[in-house]
Amino acid sequence: MKSEIYRLLGSPEPGGLLIVSDHASNRIPAGIDLGIPAHLLDEHVAIDIGVAGVAERMVRPGAAAFLCQFSRLVCDVNRDEHAPTVCPIASDGHAIPGNALDHAGREARLDRFFRPYHAALAEVLDTVRPGLVLSLHSFTPQLASKPEEARPWHIGILYNHDDAPARIAIPLLEGQGLCVGDQLPYSGVLLNATMNRHCEGRHPYLGVEVRQDLIADAAGQEEWAERLTQVCAAVLGTR
Secondary structure (H helix, E strand, C coil): CEECCCCECCCCCCCEEEECCCCCCCCCCCCCCCCHHHHHCCCCCCCCHHHHHHHHHHHHEEEEEEECCCCCCCCCCCCCCCCCHHCEEEEECECHHHHHCCHHHHHHHHHHHHHHHHHHHHHHHHHCCCCCEEEEEEEEECCCCCCCCCCCCCEEEECCCCCCHHHHHHHHHHHCCCEECCCCCCCCCCCCCHHHHHHHCCCCEEEEEHHHHCCCCCHHHHHHHHHHHHHHHHHHCCC
């Protein structure tokens, strides 16, 4: 299933795995002019590089994927609705002049993108009740605005109150010789809006951030899709 708002890949199953990726696309829908250079759409400010390819490769019987169909620069659905960054006016040092919206413009953006996305995701979750939600993101190896900040982790695991899946996943990933960030490169207590809204206290979830250079090509996406499939199967098997 595909719309302007989301793609649903595979068939969600009760007790199965649902992969959710809020930043899977760099698409700028018709009627939106952000006023930015075209090359920025291929950078981390516009899209979580690699996650769509990983998610697509994870889809199989018992595992489906719900992927956002517009750029986070148009509307960042992994933010609280009233947060200033839901329609960011700047990202990693780049101005986004098309997001200098008045109240009516901001409401129109939310009505077109943010609210339908979350309504559709809520319907899938409430109808299917998956056994595990994988919140799939990726992070840039280096922020242009903070070049001094080292980001050595291969993968970060994020969570808020429900850390049970994280406690299963972290040692499994470390056992593969990976550098794993526990609440790194940022904390799920602070950046967990979609999971807070839909899953915290309702559906078990595992929040992951894979370093983008590791999944920038098909080979990396295949490797990480298989790795995350195995980790999610282990989490599902122990719950």
